[in-house]
Amino acid sequence: MSVCPPPSRKYSAFRLSLLARGLHAARGMRNKFLFLSTLLAAIPLLAPTALAQETQLDAITRINGEVPTTDAATIYFNAENCADAANTVYDVTLVNGDGVTQIYMWAGVQNGQCNLNDKRTDLQNLCRPMASSNPRTVGDNATVFDLTLQELVDTGVVDCSNTALEGQPYEIYSFRNEDPGGTDVLPEGYGVAPFRVDVTPPEQLVITSNLAPTGSTFTISWTTPADSNSIAQYKLYEGSSADASAATDTGITAGQNAKSISVSATGLGLLPGETTYLFVSAVDIAAMRIGDGNEGELSEATFVTAAETYGFCDDPSVDCSGCSVSPMILANGQPGSGPWLFGLLCAIVVAWRLRR
Amino acid sequence: MKGLASALVLAAVLGLAPDYAHAQSIGEVDKEGWTPEGFLVSFGVGAYRPDPGSQAFDRSYPSGNGPLLLGEFDFFLYRIPFLGPMGIGVAGGWANYKGTGCLDPSGPCVPSNDSAKFSLFPLNAMFVLRIDALARKTPVPFVFTGKVGYNTVFFKEEVGSGKSSGRSHGFGWAAQIALELNFINERRANALDQDWGINSSFFFFELAGSDTNNRAPVGDKFYFTGGVGLTF
Numbered sequence: 233m234s235v236c237p238p239p240s241r242k243y244s245a246f247r248l249s250l251l252a253r254g255l256h257a258a259r260g261m262r263n264k265f266l267f268l269s270t271l272l273a274a275i276p277l278l279a280p281t282a283l284a285q286e287t288q289l290d291a292i293t294r295i296n297g298e299v300p301t302t303d304a305a306t307i308y309f310n311a312e313n314c315a316d317a318a319n320t321v322y323d324v325t326l327v328n329g330d331g332v333t334q335i336y337m338w339a340g341v342q343n344g345q346c347n348l349n350d351k352r353t354d355l356q357n358l359c360r361p362m363a364s365s366n367p368r369t370v371g372d373n374a375t376v377f378d379l380t381l382q383e384l385v386d387t388g389v390v391d392c393s394n395t396a397l398e399g400q401p402y403e404i405y406s407f408r409n410e411d412p413g414g415t416d417v418l419p420e421g422y423g424v425a426p427f428r429v430d431v432t433p434p435e436q437l438v439i440t441s442n443l444a445p446t447g448s449t450f451t452i453s454w455t456t457p458a459d460s461n462s463i464a465q466y467k468l469y470e471g472s473s474a475d476a477s478a479a480t481d482t483g484i485t486a487g488q489n490a491k492s493i494s495v496s497a498t499g500l501g502l503l504p505g506e507t508t509y510l511f512v513s514a515v516d517i518a519a520m521r522i523g524d525g526n527e528g529e530l531s532e533a534t535f536v537t538a539a540e541t542y543g544f545c546d547d548p549s550v551d552c553s554g555c556s557v558s559p560m561i562l563a564n565g566q567p568g569s570g571p572w573l574f575g576l577l578c579a580i581v582v583a584w585r586l587r588r
Numbered sequence: 589m590k591g592l593a594s595a596l597v598l599a600a601v602l603g604l605a606p607d608y609a610h611a612q613s614i615g616e617v618d619k620e621g622w623t624p625e626g627f628l629v630s631f632g633v634g635a636y637r638p639d640p641g642s643q644a645f646d647r648s649y650p651s652g653n654g655p656l657l658l659g660e661f662d663f664f665l666y667r668i669p670f671l672g673p674m675g676i677g678v679a680g681g682w683a684n685y686k687g688t689g690c691l692d693p694s695g696p697c698v699p700s701n702d703s704a705k706f707s708l709f710p711l712n713a714m715f716v717l718r719i720d721a722l723a724r725k726t727p728v729p730f731v732f733t734g735k736v737g738y739n740t741v742f743f744k745e746e747v748g749s750g751k752s753s754g755r756s757h758g759f760g761w762a763a764q765i766a767l768e769l770n771f772i773n774e775r776r777a778n779a780l781d782q783d784w785g786i787n788s789s790f791f792f793f794e795l796a797g798s799d800t801n802n803r804a805p806v807g808d809k810f811y812f813t814g815g816v817g818l819t820f
């Protein structure tokens with residue numbers, strides 16, 4: 233008995249239209265479901281941006297006439313500023329400051345949420361008004377000029393005498409036009425200018441290199457300081473004795489990630505046989521300009537002696553004349569090997585083309 | 589000598605002129621799917637240390653054998669029947685050594701605080717004979733190569749804040765044994781030849797000597813490299 237294939241279904245025109253409508257309806261249902269589920273999924277993602285406005289970030293734009301370098305991510309008041317807080321003046325520039333004529337300034341700890349009334353009235357010294365809550369006039373470019381560091385210190389929130397190695401973070405709250413009074417202030421009603429106070433200099437560097445080198449160049453190396461993330465620069469000092477207090481700045485510096493400073497005897501003005509003492513120090517980033525931050529104590533002295541040094545080419549039996557510097561660099565007036573290599577490259581290309 | 593070296597490279601470049609470079613001129617196709625070899629490129633790593641018998645180098649650089657990195661390009665001009673192709677080759681490389689400066693120019697080294705760095709750049713132009721009869725006519729996949737020619741070593745030295753440079757030249761030779769890898773899968777090797785013109789790939793080990801001591805003693809009587817290469 234043979235097995236027959238199932239008969240193919242045949243639909244009338246009426247039945248086909250019903251079927252098509254049914255499919256369409258099913259697709260419509262599916263689309264609605266997809267839309268709703270996508271919307272539900274998107275709500276948590278959209279909510280923070282759609283429902284909560286971000287805090288307006290004001291900025292300290294000038295301290296004692298100096299503007300921060302473009303790569304300064306944080307504004308610092310350092311030991312030098314704190315030593316003369318009454319005469320350390322700074323400006324605060326408001327973001328979205330058009331139409332703001334006066335502001336009420338509060339000092340707060342980091343994330344102090346001074347916009348909330350209960351934070352402003354608590355007894356933990358998280359937020360305190362500056363200048364007895366007197367409003368400050370907003371000048372050109374939405375900037376409040378000539379505020380003093382002393383005002384911040386007087387709030388009792390900002391500690392200018394004792395900070396952690398990498399500084400202590402604070403915030404200035406600028407309430408727009410109206411005194412915050414006894415209410416919570418919405419984000420559009422205030423701005424926050426973050427800053428840090430750092431009066432603690434970097435640690436003294438521990439020298440790891442030879443303390444009495446002889447040669448034509450001198451490299452002074454040190455161990456990475458504990459607060460290496462907040463080091464902006466290392467400085468080299470020179471003195472006629474091992475007494476660091478008498479040393480003078482050579483103007484030679486190394487960048488924030490440096491582990492050593494090298495200097496030649498000629499760079500120090502030393503002739504063969506002459507000696508000097510070298511010191512290094514670390515300078516942190518607590519300043520508007522690199523190199524002006526808190527400076528650590530000078531390291532122990534490295535006693536250097538300038539001397540001629542000799543290598544392979546200085547051996548009397550070796551002749552280093554008639555030389556080209558390297559195959560890739562043409563010495564003046566000499567045919568170096570650059571053309572050789574160019575010819576070789578051409579040869580490879582030509583041969584490759586011929587082979588193909 | 590500079591002119592001689594330039595002439596050798598010029599010859600190498602001229603050797604690529606169409607009349608000479610035509611692949612059929614250096615050998616017949618004796619296997620299906622096998623095109624004649626025209627040139628070879630290789631890259632090797634080895635140990636090289638100037639040891640001309642004087643202590644000049646050892647004073648500042650008491651240890652270190654490089655390593656030497658050496659690339660080579662050989663162009664085959666003629667195939668000797670039942671033996672293999674011969675041609676000319678150019679090789680260029682680099683090696684680097686670190687040491688200390690001395691407070692006296694000669695005698696036992698009293699080390700200073702200065703570090704010393706010595707870099708050399710060998711540039712070799714050589715006649716090459718590649719004996720591949722064994723690999724072509726038998727299942728044994730070994731190829732032997734001999735090279736003789738003219739070696740130049742450029743070098744530069746930095747001691748403290750001082751810099752020096754130089755160049756020496758002299759006779760050079762090399763003997764190489766290579767293991768051709770076509771035997772692993774001949775069908776694929778032939779396909780590589782048809783598609784890319786790569787006849788064979790190989791591992792090699794090479795012993796060599798360089799008498800580049802005419803000005804500064806920077807030759808190495810006996811050094812070696814090992815690496816990989818391709819013939820096209």
